Structures are given as C-alpha cells and as structure tokens.
Amino acid sequence: MSTATDAESHAVHEHPPHLAHHFDTEEQQFEADVQGMWLFLATEILLFAGLFCAYAVYRAHHPEIFYHAYKQHYLSVFWGSVNTALLLVSSFTIAAAVWCAQHNYQKWLVWMLVATLALGSGFLVVKYIEYSHKIHSGLLWGTGFNPQKHGHGHDDEHNDAHDEAHAATAHADEHEGDDALHDEPADAGASADTSAEDQLQWVYEPGGTGPRGLLEPGSAIELSEDEQVRNVQTFFGIYFLMTGLHGLHVIAGLLAITWLLVKALKGHFTAAYFTPVPIVGLYWHVVDLVWIYLFPLLYLIH
C-alpha cells in the first residue's frame, strides 16, 4: 500500500507514472479525462431521453393509462421510496469516497466504496422484489398484461403464496378497492356523481387529447367500461423499459465501483493520482439522477 510519502515522491518525480506520453502535464490529462466523462454522461442522458420522450408522448396522449395505473396502485410507493433513499445515500458515499481519495484517506476510501456497493446492491434486491411481484401478478407489458391476477381482496391466497412485498401491495389494494374510485383527482372538473355508479365508471380530466380526440379545456369525459383500461399494458412496457435500462446502468456502475475497490485495496489511488475515482463517481451520480426522475414519474404521479 502506498503511503502519503510515496504520493509526495511521485508528485515530485520528473515523469509521473500515470502521465500518458501524449499529454504535457498531469493537470491537462486530468482535465481531459473529466471532460471526456462529462461528454459520455451527456450521451447517457440522451439515451434515457428517448425513453423519457416516449413517456411524455404517451402521458400526453393517453393520460387515462397513467391515471389508471396510479389508481390501481400497481407500483409500490414504499419500495420506490426505499430505493430512492438507498441511491441518495449511495450518492453521498461515492462523493465521500472521492473526497477520501483526494485527501489520501485510503482506509476510508475503501469503506466508502464498500458502502456504495452495499447500497447499490440493496437497490437491485428491492428491484428484484418488485419485479417478481409484477411477474406473479401479471403486471407485464404487451400481451403479458393480465391484471386479473392482481389481488383485489383475494388476500388469503396471495398472502400465502407470495412474498412480503406482494402482501403489502395486495393489502393496500384491499383497502383501496372502492375508496380509490371515489377519490376525485384534485383538478377534476366532473361532479362526484360517479361515486354512486359502478366501480368501473370513473372520471378524469384529459391533458389535451383523449381517446375521442381533441377536447375543450376544462371539459371532462366519462369513459365506458371498455374504454377506461385500454392499453394499460403500455404503462408496463414503459415501466419495464425505463427501470430495466436504469437497472442495467446500476449493474454497470456496481461493476465499475468493484473495479475501483480492487484498485483501492491495492493502494493505487493516492493524492497524486486518483482520476478513476471521481470519474466513476460522476457516472454513479448520473445513475442516481436518472432514478430521481424515474421515481416520481412512475410511482408518484397521479
């Protein structure tokens, strides 16, 4: 393991060991590396932008799908919040790791990287719980969407057969049953007379266009049983594509952090050379940032 003295002796050395032949100074090399990473992160953001754009288009054209998904509590706000907390804390620990690397606190660097790995892995575990619940409940995309299996009060079977996550959601649904359909969206222009009607009759205020074409602002339409849940599978198509792509990025980030950890354990990072730490740190922040947008857009929106 290097020590602070080693680092100093590297710094005063005429040919710093990490300086590539085509750069003049270490500072130039560091700036180039960081700029390269920022540009790469721009491409990552744009990769996700395609999916966010698809989300925006479907939400503008078919708000009823998203509203329905919210009403049915298809996604667990609890687990989403847990994951948000995990990633936020992991962003702190990776930032702390960068600080430790810069200030040559090698032991703390290792611990901060381990903490980040643990938090990131926790995120994946929660995602696994959520995904398996969805698969069990038939909450999938395309023709795999079969929400009949989604618990509507048949709690006995579900509690026995499924894990905690599913039980919690099924439980929530049980209470929602009728209540959810009585709740009006805050801005709904329609009267509350739907409460007297059948469960499947509900009201929403369209964002611009609805299934019947362009609507007057402030107008509300009532949807028939046939119309109200059409194409809900699109929500899960978007959900799985967005969280799936994000999950792949989490895995990539964890692999990169593991690589950092191996290097850190060998004492590669000193106050004189620590470029990979902030670079991976930047990547991890973006992974976090994307989730910060995914969470409200998918879990909280209504």
Next chain:
Amino acid sequence: MATIPADYSAAPPARDNYLTHGRGILSWLCTLDHKRIGVMYLVSILAAFLLGGIFAILIRTELLTPEKTIMGADTYNQFFTLHGAIMTFLVIIPGIPAALGNFVLPIMLGAKDLAFPRINLLSYYLWVAGALFSVLAIVMGSVDTGWTFYIPYATDTTMGGVIPVLMGVFVLGFSSIFTGLNFIVTIHKMRPPGMGWFELPLFLWALYATAVIQILATPVIGITGLLLIAERVGQFGIFHPGLGGDPVLYQHFFWFYSHPAVYIMILPAMGVISEIISIFSRKHIFGYHFIAFSSIAIAMFGFIVWGHHMFVSGQSTLISVIFSLLTYSVSIPSAVKVFNWLATMYGGSISLRAPMLYALAFIFIFGIGGLTGLFLGALATDVHLHDTYFVVAHFHYVMMGSTLIAMIAGIHHWWPKMVGRMYNEAAAFIAWVFVFVGMNLTFFPQFIMGAHGMPRRYYNYPPEFENLHQMSTWGSYLMAVGFVIIAAYLLHSLFAGRTAPANPWGGATLEWRCASPPPHDNYPVTPTAGDPYDFSDLKYNPQTGDYESDRGPAAS
C-alpha cells in the same frame, strides 16, 4: 497545372516513420497510434464501400428493364436495404471523421495523439463489430425493410436479419460516439501554443461541429434501436400499433437522429473542401469566422428540422409548417460556406490538381443537391415529390456526390502525407472525369423521373421511364469504372509512386510541416502554430517538389 520536374530523388523514405515503427500484423491490430487506426479505418471503410457499391450496381442493373432483369423482387428489396444500411452506417457516417479525421486531427493540432488512444482503438473495433453484425444479418436471412426500418415493416417482416442489423447500428453508434468524444476533448485540451479557437484549421472546426452532433444525436438512435429490438423480441408495444403503440413515434425517434446524421456526413466534407479550396487557390480562406460559425450553426439547426421527413406521416399541419420554415434556415449557413469558397477562389492562383478537381466537383454537385433540398422542404412540392426518385436523387447528390466526393478529395489531398508517395496526376484526372460525369448521369435523370412520379424502391416501372432508368444505370457503370481507376493508381503509387515531400501542395496547416509519412510520435517538440491559411512564407523548391517554409520543418 503546376509541373513537377522528375529529376529529384525517387528513393523510398528510409527514416523511421509510423508505417515502419513496429512490424507484424499485431503491431497494427493492437496499435494505439491514431495514424495507424486512421489507416485501418480507411481500408475497412473502403472495403465496406466496395460491398455497398456492388449492391448499388446490382440494383441499377436490375432497373435496366421495366420487368425482371437479373433478380427477383424479394432479392431486390434486400439489396436496396443492404445498400442503404451499409453505405449510411458503415461508409459515409464514419468515412471522413474516423478515417481522415483520425489521421489528420492530432497532426493538425501539433499533438502526439488523440486524448484517449485506447478509446480510439475501441471505437475502431466497435466499427468492425458493427460490420460483422451486418454480415451476420445477410447470413441470417437478410432484411427488406429499407434502411429506415419503419414500423410495422421492421416488426412484422419475416426476414431474420432485422435484429442483427439493429444490433450493428447500436454498436456503430458507440463507435461514432467514442470518435466524437475523443475529437472534442482533443480539440479542447490539446491545442498547441499559438492556436486559439480562431487559429484552428477549418477542417477541425468542421470535425468539432460533427463531433457535437455525434455526441448529442447518436444516443437517440441507440435507444431507438434498442426499443425496436425490444419491440420485435418482447412485443413491448411502444411502437407497434397492434399493441397500442405509436408507429409515428418511431419515425420521430429515427429522424431525430438520422437528420442530424446527414450533417455528420456533410460537415466534415465541407471542412475538407475548405482546406483544399484555400490551399489550391494559394489564397487565404475568405470569411474564416463565417465558415467556422456556419459549421456550428448547421450542427445546431440540424437538430430542429427532422420533421421534414414526415410531412405525409399525419403530423399536424402546424408542426409541418414550422419544420418547413426551420428547414429553410439550414440553407443559410450552407450557402455562406459555398459563397465563401467561391470568394476564396476569386483572384486566386488556382492549380487544378486532383484534390482541387474534386473540390470543384463538390461545389457544383452540392449546389444542385442543396437547392433541390428546398423543393423537398417546401410543403406543397414535397407532398408531390415524397418517396419518389426525386428524393433519391437529392440525397445521393448530397451524400454520394458531396460527402463521398469530398472524402475522395481528402484521400487525394492527404495521400502523400499518409503513405509518403505521390500518385499519377494524369490517371487521377481521367478517373475524375469518369466519376464526375458518371455521378451526374446516374442521378440527374432521377430528378426527372421523380418529378414525373416514379416512386422510389419499386421493382418494376412503367415503360415510359425506361430510357431515364437506363441512363442512370449507364452512369453508375461509368462511376464504377472511375472508382476502379482510382483504386488502381493509388495502389500503384504505393509501390512505384514518387517519394512525397513534406509539403507537396503548399499547405500552411501544421500537418504539412510534419514529415511524409509522419514519424511515430508526430513531433519531437510541440510546434508553434500560426495562421493556418497564410501561405506567404512558403517557397516552392523545384529540386525537391516541396514547399519550404522559413519556419522550417516541425519534425524531421
């Protein structure tokens, strides 16, 4: 035309240069040297060009007669799809930046290499992987969707090659992103003393603008490809109307990349032409700042015009009108460039060497290609011309006639620098005649056919179009002959060409102060740059065929 006396030494370059630095196939395959990677790119891209060209010749041969000529309708659909996909993604998008840019950019900057040499090599191998995916697609049952992969063709076709081609496009996107990223960082961080942003050669401004588009647009085709694969494999229902998806959304996604990609193709070409026009007119480039900023302007405008590909897709009329207006805005910076080139030539001492011949061809062809773009950007005429041969002719004038011609111009311009040998000018002139005449003979009749309603991609056609189709086909044969001649004299020059001096054309950018071919590290000491278009201190030396500078060579 300048005459070169034949009395100076024809001995091969004996010095240590990048070609002789390290021997054996592995020293090439594992190289981190930007020059070798550039040469590998060039060879690979030209091989892909040969493949795409063979498909083109087969398509044109099929169209000699209104009915079946040499192949069936299904084969014809596959061939035009493969021609389009190979030429677009494997040849003209990476063509100038990855092959010529890789070689020239660091030398022009007085740098030893790009900022990230390993990422540069990775980018090359990603290109190779993308090319292999295309071959795999042909093996696995080919594709017949057209190069745009519109839904529902791409989701419902029974051809097995759709997914490999899309994987190839995804991987090639990474290759393109890495090249662009490398160029931006290198231009930002590794300029030599004396080179501020406005002493940057215009080719580098063009590559910079191109790299910005590569970074900002390519991820979108990446996610589009992934979504399309997901759609085909997993029926996610984002694009497929049968599952509640929106096929027009796919078109938006596709063109959000593929229209800026048009500028990935043309901007570096314009950069090459800016260099050549100034050097071969022996006159300082006219309107340096305008040319530099017009590159950036084209890159920016290029992002907001994609909807003009979708005038008949059912998008709202208001959107179409806005896209039409924005489309016209691109013509302003494009015209700024053309007028600046003409003004540079005005009063210059023009020498009609091979690079300049191609540059002049570029201006002529790009003029036609650009102006016919206005017909297509106008709503009323586009509805008539949409999906006809008029569109085919327009984009071939811009992609083939402009980008590819500029790439050939660039190859001729930097060939002495790359290989240290001069090619035969007389053969180059003959080839130029074939290519220029062949190009116009191939594509000009297509404007006429398109205006008369000949739809693109059709296998059969009414007999009234037979004469025009035959002219077009004969033109494509002329072009093919031209390309064969080019290949022949360039290969010949490798073995029997005269030794090239450091500065055979009298250029003032830094690469001409480096030896031909450049040494492994380009420069022993970082050179100081000056005005890249100031030719006043260059003196022609008839003994060596070289233009010598008071500043002396930067490397020897």
